[in-house]
Amino acid sequence: MASLRSRIVPALLAGALASVAGVAQAAPAEPTGPHPRLWLDAGTRASLKSLAGKEGTAVARAVRQCGRLSGNLKQEAKNLYMGLDWAAHASNCAIAYQATGNPTYAATSLHFFKALLDDWEFVGDGKGGDDAARHDSGYAIRALGVHTAIVYDWLHDAPGMTPELLAKARTRWKAWTDWYWPNGYRYKGAGTNYHAGYAFAATLMAIAQGGEAGPNGAKLWRHVTEQIWGRDMKAAAAPGGLLDGGDWGEGWQYAPLAVAGYALGARAMIEQGTPLPDYQRWADQVVVRHVHALSPGEKGIFVGGDTQAETPSLPPNPWTLAGVLAGPTSDAAAGWARAEIDRMHLAGDEKSFLIFEALADARNVKAVPFPRDTTPTFYLARGNGAFFARSTWSRAASWMAMQCTSAIDVDHLPPNAGNIVLTRGADELVVDPSPYGSLTSLTSNAPTVESGHLLPEYKPSQAFWSEKTRYAWARQTESAIVAARCDYADQYKFQERPSDVPMALRDVVLVPSKDGNATAVVVDRAKTGAASRPMHLRFRTRAALALADGAAQGSAGGSQLSIVPVFKSSGTPEVRRTGKGDCFGKDTTRGNCMAARFPVTDYLLTVKGEDASAIHVLDLAGVGDKVSPPRLVNAADHRVVSFERAGRHASVVVASPGDKPKLVYRAHPGHHVVLDAPSSPAGRANATASLESGVCVVTVTPAASGGMDARPLALALSDACAVKEDPTQVKPVAASIDGIAAPPSGPPDKSGTSVPTSGGSALPADLFAPPPDAQLLPPPAQRPTGARSGCGCGTTTTEPAPVHAAIAALGLLALAWRRRQRSTTT
Secondary structure, eight states, rough: OHHHHHHHHHHHHHHHHHHHHHHOOOOOOOSSSOOOOOHHHHHHHHHHHHHTTTSHHHHHHHHHHHHHTTHHHTOOBOOOOOTHHHHHHHHHHHHHHHHOHHHHHHHHHHHHHHHHOOOOOOOTTOOOGGGGGGHHHTTTHHHHHHHHHHHHHHHHTSSTOHHHHHHHHHHHHHHHHHHHHSSSTTOOTTSSSSOOOOOOOHHHHHHHTTTTTHHHHHHHIIIIIIIIIIIIIHHHHHHTTTOOOOOOOOOOTTTHHHHHHHHHHHHHHHHHHHHHHOHHHHHHHHHHHHHHBBBTTOOOOOOOOOOSSSSSSSSOOOHHHHHHHTTOOHHHHHHHHHHHHTTTTTTETTTTHHHHHHHHHHHHHOOOOOOGSSSEEEETTTTTTEEESOOOSSOOEEEEEEOOOOSOOOOOOOOOOTTTEEEETTTEEOOOOTTTOSSSSSGOOOOOOOOOOOGGGTTTTTOOOOSSOOEEEEEEEETTEEEEEOGGGGGGGGBBBOOOOEEEEEEEEEEEEEEOOOEEEEEEEEOOTTOOOEEEEEEEESOEEEEETTTTEEEETTTEEEEEEEEEEEEOOOOEEEEEEOOOOOOTTTTTTTBBOEEEEEEEEEOOEEEEEEEEEEEEEEEOOOOOOOOOOOOSSSSEHHHHHHEEEEEEEEEEOOSSSSSEEEESSSSEEEEEEOOOTTTEEEEEEETTEEEEEEEEOOOOOOOOOOOTTTEEOOOOOOEEEOOOOOOOOOOBBBOOOOOSSSSSSSTOOOOOOOOOOOOOOOGGOOOHHHOOOOOSSOSSSSSSOOOSSSOOSSSOOHHHHHHHHHHHHIIIEEEEEEOOOO
C-alpha cells in the first residue's frame, strides 16, 4: 500500500535519525481533523471499495455478513461472550459501510455500537455502561473499547450517528480507561493478551476522540503516547525484550488476536506521527517466526503455552499474518505474509472479526514466497527462548522445537526449560501434551530436579522465579546438525532465595540423515544438591511405546520412534500410558501433575542424586527402516555416543564439565560434536586428529587466538581424519550432504512434497540472532515486575483463578475465534 508506506517510512526514518543524533522526541500532538483517522487514508478506502465485489475477500465477506445481520437483528440480541460477537458485528458492518456507502450497513453497525456502550446480556437491557469493561478483570475491553472506537471513527459522519451518541461513547471510554489503569489485569504487562486488548483499545479510543474530548481526551492521549507506547511497549519490542523474535510467551492460542492488535495499534500510532521502528522489526519477525514454527508436514504450529486443542500443534490462525500484513511490516515481509496466507488458504470465519483481513487485503501487496532457499533452517526467538530447527525446507524434513527461558512476566506458560518436541515430516512424535492451566514441568518433556527448599506443592517441578536460565548455545551447523544447551539450574530459585541446585544442564544434538530421519542425542546432567533429590526425565509421544531390553519403541503414522538410554547413572526406565486429563483435580498439586490434554505414552526415568546423569538416543525413522543401535564408549573424562545412519557417521562426545588443558578421544571419521570441549575464555578451541586402525584420535586444546567455536565444538573429519570445522549455518543446506536432501528450489510438484521457494527479497540480517561467540545468551531485558506469589496459581497474585481463566479461554475459542480452516495444500 503506497499511501501507508509513504507515511510509515518517513516516520521510521525520522525516529532513527533522532535516535542517532540523541535528540529527544517530543510527543506528537493529539490527533485532530476529519474522520476517519484510523488506517483509512485515501488509498486504503479506495482498496476497500474495489474489494467489496471481489468474491473471497474479507471485505466481500463483511458485506455479505452485514447483509445477513441487517435482516436478523433479533437473532443476534444475546451477548454470547464478553461482547465479542457484538463487537465483530459492529466493526464488520463498519467495513461494509465504508466499502459500499450503504446506509443500511451503517444502521446495523450502530445498532451493535449502542449495545456495546449500554448493554450486557441482551441488546437493550441497559446492564452494561460504565462498568461493562470490568468484566473478567478487564477482559471485555478488547471487545468494547476496540470496536466502539472503530465505529466511532469510521461512522463519525454517517447517517444515524448523532452528537449525543458520540458524546456517550466518550463518556464510556473515560470510565473504562480510568478504571483499567491501574485496576485492570496486566495493565502494564506488555506481551500478554490482557495488555494487548487494553493497549489496542486505549490507542484507538485516544485517536478516534482526539480534539473532541477536552482535557479527558488530552490526558488519555498522553497516557497512550508516554506510558503505553513510550514505556511499556517500547521495552517489550526492544532487542532482548519480551516480544523480540516475534514469538508469544503465552502460546499461540492467545497470540493471534493480541499480535494483530499490537500490529494495527502500532500502525495507527505511526500514522499519527509516533516513530516505532522496533515494531516494524517485530512485525517482520512475526512472519519469520511463523515460517519456522510451522512443522514440515504443515499440520500446525508449535503451541508454546496453554491450549485446549486436543492436537499437538495448532492450525495457523489467519489473524496472525493478516494483522502484521495490515500493520507496520516492511514491504518484503508483507509480501511473504501475503504469500503464506494465499498458499495455506487462511481465512477467518465471517461471523468473527474481519477487520484484520480486510485491511490486509486493502494493502494490495504482491505475494512473494518466503525465501526459504536463502534462509537458515534454524531460528531463535530471544524474547521467550523458543528455538526452531529443521533438516531442510522439504515437507519430509525432521524438525525440532525447544524452550529455555528464565521467568518471564506472562501467564499461560508453565515452567518448562529444556522442553523439546520432535517431528518427522507430518508425523508428530515427541509431543508436548500439557493440558490447559498446567503449572508444572512434568506435563511437558522438560527435565526437572527435586529441589530441597521449594514448597511441597511445587515439587518436583521447576519453579517460577528464575533469572539466569538461558541457552548457553542454540545453533545449527552447515551440515544441518542442531546443537542446543539449556542451563536451567536457576529454575529452583525460590522467591528471593538462590537456587539450591548447583548444576542442571540439558544438551540436545539433532543429527539428520535422510528422508526426514534423524537422531537426537539428549544429554541430561545435574548436581541436585543431595542424594535424596533425584532428576526426573520424560519423553511424551503419540506412539504406542513398548519396552524391550531397556529401550522403548513404537510407531505413529508412517514413522517409528525409538528411545535408547545409552547411559544412566541410576534408575530403571518405564513406559506408562496417560489418558486425557487436566491438572484441576481435587487432590492434584501444582508440582506433580502429569496429565495430558490428549492420550500419550510416557517414557519415564528417575535418576538418583546427588550426581545425576543420563544420555538418551532418540531415533526418528520410517516404519520398517532398520536402525542400528547406538554405541557408547566410556573413558575417564568423557563418553562417546556414536551411530551410523544412511552412511552418515556421527559421534557426540560428552566431556566432563570444567576447565581442562586437553581432551583426547577416539571416534570414527564423520561428524563430531564435542560438549564441554577445552576452550579459551572466548569459547575457542583447536582440534587435530590422526588415523589409527580406522579410528580418528582427536586432540582438543584451548585456542589462544583464532581457533574454532567450542560451544559446542562441531567437526567434520574425513576418512583420513583431516579436521574441518562445521560452522554455524548462515544459509540452508545447499547441496546433498551425507544423504540429506537439498532444499527445494522451485514450485511444489503435484504430490505436494515440497514447500514453494523463491529467491525473493533477502532477509534482514538482524532477524536472525545466533548466540554471541563469547558469552551466554543474555536474559531478556524485561523481567517480572514483582516476586511470584506462593499462592499455588503460578502467576502474579492478581490473576483470576485457573478455572476462571479456562472458562474465559473456552468462550474465546467457541465464539471469538470461530474460523474456517481450509486444507493447507500448496
